[in-house]
């Protein structure tokens with residue numbers, strides 16, 4: 001099969017966004033253009049989340065040892081507190097720090113320039129005290145903002161190339177990015193940083209879920225534009241990565257299936 005043009009575009013991007021001694025780094029965009037650091041959907045119905053803490057008992061070593069992608073889930077009720085803790089420990093706002101006269105958000109993931117370009121949306125089912133639906137996580141308030149009422153898992157299964165392991169998970173976390181938050185400072189190179197940031201958050205979700213006795217699985221394959229439309233994302237925001245989290249069903253063999 002002929003090599004696709006996309007592969008060449010990726011190489012070109014890599015070269016164009018490389019730091020080279022003979023080339024001055026791209027200057028930041030106009031200082032007047034300040035993207036909002038947090039997404040909020042004014043007027044949406046809000047649900048307060050419990051579990052704004054790091055009360056997770058498992059030692060890090062045990063979580064690292066046990067971490068793996070799970071693809072068999074049993075759909076059982078999940079306490080709202082579990083969802084709240086999962087989101088807060090992975091990407092919640094712990095506070096703020098002042099560096100060189102500027103305030104930065106303090107979170108459990110590193111982020112290029114402390115700019116935190118990522119947002120989190122969750123499709124939930126069988127989470128206690130929470131109607132099934134699609135929500136945006138307002139990390140500052142530790143609240144969910146309702147985006148779409150009713151079950152979202154069947155549609156997400158379809159949008160993730162029919163990966164039916166989604167069906168029995170309690171939570172589908174969709175990580176999105178507002179690229180300009182990072183690219184405003186770092187230009188084209190900033191686009192690399194978005195994905196690195198997303199990887200950090202993905203690993204946090206994996207480790208926190210594992211430590212809480214839950215099963216995670218990442219999904220990198222989805223119809224980008226259709227998922228963006230389903231989430232009703234603003235034009236300047238894109239879907240990056242999906243991590244499903246549920247309660248492990250049947251035990252898989254030590255190697256587990258390799259997909260994706």
Ligand SMILES: Cc1cc2nc3c(=O)[nH]c(=O)nc-3n(C[C@H](O)[C@H](O)[C@H](O)COP(=O)(O)O)c2cc1C
Nearest residue numbers: 067068069163217218219220221256257258259260
């Ligand atoms: C960027 C990325 C995308 C992935 N996409 C998928 C996917 O679409 N479907 C899937 O079943 N697993 C997916 N995975 C999970 C990998 O298949 C899995 O991490 C790998 O096989 C190693 O297995 P382990 O996580 O159990 O150690 C993805 C992992 C990463 C990091």
